[in-house]
Amino acid sequence: MKAFRFVRPSNGREAADLLASTKNALVHAGGVDLLDRMKERVDEPDVLVSLCDAKGLDQIRVEEDGGIWIGARVTLAQLADEATCRRFLPTLSEAAGLAASPQLRHRATVGGNLAQHTRCGYYRHASFPCLKRGGDSCPVRAEGGVQDTAGIFGNRDCASAHPSSLAPVFGSLDAEIVVRDAKGERLVPFAGFWANPAKGRASDTRLRPGEVIEGVRIPPRDTKQFVGYAEIRQKKAFDWALVSCAVRYETDGEKVTSASVWFGSLAPVPMRSVAAEEALVGTVCSDKSAAEAGARTMASATPLAGSKYKVALGKVALKRALAAARERA
Amino acid sequence: MSDDVSRGAAPQGGASHDGASQDSAPQPKGAQAGKGLTRRALFKGAGAAAAAGAVFQQLDALAKDAVPQAPRSQGPGKTKITLEVNGTKRTVAAEPRETLLQVLRLPLDLTGAKPVCDRGQCGACTVWLDDTPVYACTILGVEAEGRKVTTVEGLGTPSAMHPVQDEFVEKDALQCGFCTPGMVMSAAWAVKQHGKELTEAQARAACAGNLCRCGTYPHVLSAAVAAAKKGS
Numbered sequence: 001m002k003a004f005r006f007v008r009p010s011n012g013r014e015a016a017d018l019l020a021s022t023k024n025a026l027v028h029a030g031g032v033d034l035l036d037r038m039k040e041r042v043d044e045p046d047v048l049v050s051l052c053d054a055k056g057l058d059q060i061r062v063e064e065d066g067g068i069w070i071g072a073r074v075t076l077a078q079l080a081d082e083a084t085c086r087r088f089l090p091t092l093s094e095a096a097g098l099a100a101s102p103q104l105r106h107r108a109t110v111g112g113n114l115a116q117h118t119r120c121g122y123y124r125h126a127s128f129p130c131l132k133r134g135g136d137s138c139p140v141r142a143e144g145g146v147q148d149t150a151g152i153f154g155n156r157d158c159a160s161a162h163p164s165s166l167a168p169v170f171g172s173l174d175a176e177i178v179v180r181d182a183k184g185e186r187l188v189p190f191a192g193f194w195a196n197p198a199k200g201r202a203s204d205t206r207l208r209p210g211e212v213i214e215g216v217r218i219p220p221r222d223t224k225q226f227v228g229y230a231e232i233r234q235k236k237a238f239d240w241a242l243v244s245c246a247v248r249y250e251t252d253g254e255k256v257t258s259a260s261v262w263f264g265s266l267a268p269v270p271m272r273s274v275a276a277e278e279a280l281v282g283t284v285c286s287d288k289s290a291a292e293a294g295a296r297t298m299a300s301a302t303p304l305a306g307s308k309y310k311v312a313l314g315k316v317a318l319k320r321a322l323a324a325a326r327e328r329a
Numbered sequence: 330m331s332d333d334v335s336r337g338a339a340p341q342g343g344a345s346h347d348g349a350s351q352d353s354a355p356q357p358k359g360a361q362a363g364k365g366l367t368r369r370a371l372f373k374g375a376g377a378a379a380a381a382g383a384v385f386q387q388l389d390a391l392a393k394d395a396v397p398q399a400p401r402s403q404g405p406g407k408t409k410i411t412l413e414v415n416g417t418k419r420t421v422a423a424e425p426r427e428t429l430l431q432v433l434r435l436p437l438d439l440t441g442a443k444p445v446c447d448r449g450q451c452g453a454c455t456v457w458l459d460d461t462p463v464y465a466c467t468i469l470g471v472e473a474e475g476r477k478v479t480t481v482e483g484l485g486t487p488s489a490m491h492p493v494q495d496e497f498v499e500k501d502a503l504q505c506g507f508c509t510p511g512m513v514m515s516a517a518w519a520v521k522q523h524g525k526e527l528t529e530a531q532a533r534a535a536c537a538g539n540l541c542r543c544g545t546y547p548h549v550l551s552a553a554v555a556a557a558k559k560g561s
């Protein structure tokens with residue numbers, strides 16, 4: 001790791017001010033993702049603006065209007081264990097509890113989970129060329145490229161697969177990201193938070209330099225929600241999802257009236273499937289309508305030779321997420 | 330680019346907002362006093378009746394409190410870190426880029442926690458930070474300042490072993506031993522959390538972040554459960 005200065009602002013505002021006035025600085029939260037990148041010298045910041053002492057960003061709370069506020073520094077362990085999250089946001093709690101390992105969940109934060117960089121092995125090794133790191137092409141797509149975790153959508157230029165398993169859940173819940181810079185705060189709708197890959201664009205988000213995530217807000221609902229989450233991975237313990245899927249829908253007592261379907265690990269950014277949502281609305285939610293929704297989602301998939309299996313896996317994940325939603329109800 | 334992706338990731342622009350911030354959180358009771366006093370409240374309260382001198386005196390006193398202190402900055406060179414390690418206060422000099430694992434092993438000479446992957450993927454470096462298991466290789470030494478760190482050396486000593494250490498010997502729960510210090514810290518945490526009622530499933534979940542190349546898992550789990558029964 002290159003040497004750096006470590007600065008400890010005491011709140012989000014101070015962090016944003018520091019970022020505005022400091023050259024070559026990066027935000028540090030749990031460090032789970034960032035330190036790996038720095039050890040490989042893929043990132044070489046001169047300054048880390050750490051949230052380790054930042055106050056007020058480590059809470060989950062119900063707001064006056066019934067919405068739920070999750071501070072950026074809330075850990076995955078808090079999401080998995082705290083009563084407010086378990087009770088009001090069960091799919092988020094479930095996804096967080098399955099992620100990584102106990103040791104990592106104690107450190108990994110919500111802000112860092114959303115802003116983490118791709119796990120693509122080529123991206124994380126400075127000796128490989130990589131489009132996202134400014135190279136001319138993507139070695140995953142080239143002959144002999146390791147494709148076993150590659151994305152199957154939006155993979156023309158970069159075949160990375162977005163690693164966050166919280167992201168599809170946040171998407172399904174219409175989360176809004178609260179972002180601060182030195183001038184103030186803005187609220188970013190979940191879908192507008194993400195940036196498709198481009199040459200030299202390392203981050204998968206639209207966060208601008210100098211911006212810090214202060215938290216995530218889940219809007220209140222006054223009707224009954226059916227929510228489900230499923231992920232599929234190679235090992236039961238301590239593994240990444242090969243595909244994850246989060247759903248939320250409402251019914252008129254029988255038929256689905258509106259649906260939200262999001263996938264993780266299928267595309268460079270978290271992916272909403274409008275095709276699946278349209279297929280579900282008007283049906284009675286069942287394995288049969290789930291199969292139809294899965295087929296329609298996958299109709300536009302563009303898998304690589306090594307990631308074809310994700311087409312089938314994605315359908316199964318959607319079926320399981322919808323079944324989980326029915327069972328919970 | 331598929332339809333789904335481009336719709337999912339389409340820029341939608343952030344609406345301006347001031348509802349969900351920390352600032353809108355209700356102030357705790359008694360916030361008017363001392364540091365919580367705002368300039369506006371002071372002027373309101375002072376009113377026209379107060380002598381100007383008194384107001385300025387108060388403002389001065391307030392300013393000393395209210396002037397934001399520049400956030401602490403450490404490094405890039407060596408900086409002093411004071412932390413409580415295995416019950417003893419220790420002060421070391423380290424650069425911010427040194428991980429907690431490096432700080433424990435080199436200046437502090439506690440070589441129980443092992444550097445194996447150095448990437449948060451194996452568990453060999455597991456220690457407790459404020460009583461919670463973490464990977465010391467993913468934490469910077471500077472972050473441990475003022476906090477409590479427990480390593481396998483602090484759990485027990487060869488002459489006075491922790492029940493989990495005892496049971497690891499009893500149940501033959503190690504082979505090469507490289508994962509063992511981390512495994513012991515996770516197993517001991519499971520015992521601490523669940524007490525005598527610890528089940529094998531709970532022990533398994535607690536040790537899920539510790540990989541063992543030699544495959545000692547079944548013995549590790551039975552050692553954890555046996556240690557819990559004995560009580561610690």
Ligand SMILES: Cc1cc2nc3c(=O)[nH]c(=O)nc-3n(C[C@H](O)[C@H](O)[C@H](O)COP(=O)(O)OP(=O)(O)OC[C@H]3O[C@@H](n4cnc5c(N)ncnc54)[C@H](O)[C@@H]3O)c2cc1C
Binds near residue numbers: 026029100108110
């Ligand atoms: C072995 C392993 C397994 C894992 N398994 C899973 C899994 O199953 N599911 C899953 O979802 N994740 C998984 N993860 C990823 C892990 O959850 C993330 O790396 C973690 O959440 C990052 O959070 P952090 O606080 O450590 O971020 P850091 O490492 O501190 O930061 C990550 C990035 O986000 C930026 N950042 C952090 N906080 C903010 C903020 N508030 N505002 C702006 N930018 C910010 C940093 O600048 C940096 O670029 C795994 C990681 C490992 C190592």
Ligand code: SF4
Binds near residue numbers: 118122130137158
């Ligand atoms: S998949 Fe994306 S991140 Fe990985 S090497 Fe290709 S361009 Fe880089």
Ligand code: FES
Binds near residue numbers: 444446465466
């Ligand atoms: S050495 Fe820290 S987790 Fe492997």
Ligand code: FES
Binds near residue numbers: 506507541543544545
């Ligand atoms: S005993 Fe050898 S790695 Fe676990």
